Amino acid sequence: MxxxxxxxxxxxxxxxxxxxxxxxxxxxxxxxxxxxxxxxxxxxxxxxxxxxxxxxxxxxxxxxxxxxxxxxxxxxxxxxxxxxxxxxxxxxxxxxxxxxxxxxxxxxxxxxxxxxxxxxxxxxxxxxxxxxxxxxxxxxxxxxxxxxxxxxxxxxxxxxxxxxxxxxxxxxxxxxxxxxxxxxxxxxxxxxxxxxARAAELARREEERRAQVMMHNGVAVMRLLTEQGDDVSRARLVGQAEVELRRMRSYLRGGEVYAADVAGPSVGLTALVRRVCDRFADLNVTASLDLGAGLRIPTAQAEALERAFESVLLNVRAHARAHEVVVHLDGDGSGDGGGSGVAGSGACSGGWTLTVHDDGVGFDPASATAGVGLREVVVGELRRRGLMVGIESAVGEGTTVTVHSRPGPEAGTTGPAGPAGPTVRAAFADAS
Known part of the structure; x- marks a missing residue:
């Protein structure tokens, strides 16, 4: 029958x-x-x-x-x-x-x-x-x-x-x-x-990209762990290695779970930035986050930002030979008075800017090539989440990475940015 x-x-x-x-x-x-x-x-x-x-x-x-x-x-x-x-x-x-x-x-x-x-x-x-x-x-x-x-x-x-x-x-x-x-x-x-067939090929490429994004920082941490160093420097990497291990396991199980154990539609931006800075205490990070107090961003956007921020600091650790890293978070003052959103109310109504500057060796933008870390983890992922990225560097003058949100409703965008998306003024050496 x-x-x-x-x-x-x-x-x-x-x-x-x-x-x-x-x-x-x-x-x-x-x-x-x-x-x-x-x-x-x-x-x-x-x-x-x-x-x-x-x-x-x-x-x-x-x-x-x-x-x-x-x-x-x-x-x-x-x-x-x-x-x-x-x-x-x-x-x-x-x-x-x-x-x-x-x-x-x-x-x-x-x-x-x-x-x-x-x-x-x-x-x-x-x-x-x-x-x-x-x-x-x-x-x-x-x-x-x-x-x-x-x-x-x-x-x-x-x-x-x-x-x-x-x-x-x-x-x-x-x-x-x-x-x-x-x-x-x-x-x-x-x-x-x-x-x-075209959709299958695009899906394959997207899966390759997701694998690169999910594995990049973990591979960089493992490489640093295998390099020569004292027990103190290795101990600093253990906590970050555990974070990357959880991400890799989540990806291999078929999902992407935000590394921080948070619930709800939004994440506190100041807490996110401070948490990443704590993982890189050996870089002598100076964080100025008061102007971003109360800012909240969507969870998916926060996940991409955390990975990108970590990738930038991994590059500093592996290549910059910097004495100090300055991290500055600033709300633009629009919306609820300086971006002071209400906890749990969703994405911030105003825009914000996150700046990361190191005083390391810098590089020549004309000769540097963007690797997976810059191209996908930083620029690519942030652009897909509606954020803009600017990168500036010069030999002997360090490197500055700036991440901008779009004010208003666009701050919660999770799709790709339009033509006015990220502005990359220079590339820097990739940790991979």
């Missing part, structure tokens, strides 16, 4: 090339078997009135057998007939039309199913719209039309001429419509397959 019901669930067929071809096989079988069903009621009368009963039954049997075989073949193949089979199918239709005058009385050639040959030829034309070769299709249509003229012979009176011409035009019109139907549906399936 399951196989039977599954066979005819045309609406559940996949919208792929294979699914469309299988739908065509159902269409072909339906048309061909439907034609046989129309031929059956008149076979006895046709045989009785035919000049040669045996020849009539032989022609009728050939048409019925061919339609049945074609239906079975296309259902088994799950696609329309191939080129050779279609040529043989057309050849049989033409042969039956040419033999029509020998097995039919003249008065039976129009308007009755005792003269099954024109109807059989029409069903062949309709189902042959799926033939790939345009040349074969056009030549076969011409052959059927000429065979129909032979089928009419010289016994058609003036009063039936319009009917004969109409029947020939029916062949042509239905052939063109069927060809258009098959061709356009195949094109839709092709475009659907191409779109799915």
């Amino acid at each position: 399951r196989i039977r019901s599954g066979l005819w669930r045309v609406a559940e067929l996949p919208t792929t090339k294979a699914g469309v071809e299988r739908a065509f096989s159902y269409f072909t079988a339906g048309v061909r078997l439907g034609t046989v069903a129309q031929m059956v009621p008149a076979v006895q009368l046709g045989a009785a009135r035919a000049p040669h009963e045996g020849a009539y039954l032989a022609c009728w049997g050939a048409a019925a057998l061919a339609s049945t075989v074609v239906s079975v073949v296309v259902l088994v193949r799950r696609r329309p007939l191939g080129t050779l089979a279609s040529a043989l199918d057309f050849a049989l239709a033409c042969t039956l039309l040419v033999l029509g005058p020998l097995v039919l009385a003249p008065w039976d050639r129009f308007g009755t199913w005792t003269a099954f040959q024109p109807g059989y030829a029409l069903c062949v034309i309709i189902t042959a719209g799926g033939v790939r070769g345009l040349g074969l299709w056009a030549a076969s249509l011409l052959a059927v039309s000429l065979s129909y003229v032979v089928y009419l012979g010289g016994d058609v009176g003036v009063d039936m001429a319009s009917t004969a011409v109409g029947n020939v035009l029916t062949y042509v019109v239905y052939a063109l419509v069927a060809r258009m139907f098959f061709g356009y549906t195949r094109r839709i399936a092709h475009d659907a397959d191409a779109s799915r």
Whole structure:
């Protein structure tokens, strides 16, 4: 019962090339078997009135057998007939039309199913719209039309001429419509397959990007742990390594959980910045956060900001050789009076700016190349969360990274930034 019901669930067929071809096989079988069903009621009368009963039954049997075989073949193949089979199918239709005058009385050639040959030829034309070769299709249509003229012979009176011409035009019109139907549906399936392949490729690239973002800081911490250093410096890295380990485990389990154990739609920005600064106490971080007191940002935005802030400080630790790092958080004073949002009320109504400056060796913006840390963890992730990034550096003068929020409702944006997104004035060496 399951196989039977599954066979005819045309609406559940996949919208792929294979699914469309299988739908065509159902269409072909339906048309061909439907034609046989129309031929059956008149076979006895046709045989009785035919000049040669045996020849009539032989022609009728050939048409019925061919339609049945074609239906079975296309259902088994799950696609329309191939080129050779279609040529043989057309050849049989033409042969039956040419033999029509020998097995039919003249008065039976129009308007009755005792003269099954024109109807059989029409069903062949309709189902042959799926033939790939345009040349074969056009030549076969011409052959059927000429065979129909032979089928009419010289016994058609003036009063039936319009009917004969109409029947020939029916062949042509239905052939063109069927060809258009098959061709356009195949094109839709092709475009659907191409779109799915493109979506799969984009999903693969996005997963690669997510893996880079989630693993980057952890890899940097592990590298620092394996380098030579005293026990004190290693101990400072243990806490951060545990944070990165939780993130990696969460990612491998199929989710992204914010590192801090927070609940609700927003996170206190000052607490976030101070927590990251505490993890890098060995860098002699000076944090000025009073002007950002009370600011809150969406949890997803906070997660991206924390990772980016950590990536910046990891670069300072690994490359800058800085004596001091200054972190400054400032609300722009709009909205609720200087960005003093109410805890738990969601994202801050005003904008804010986070600046990180180190007095390290700096770098030459013209020769530096952005790595995964800068390109994805800092600029890419923050931009996707609606934040803007500016980076400035010069050899011997250190590096300054500035993160800006957009004031008002846009502060809570989680989609990609528009054309006025991050402004990166310079790149710096990546920790990876």
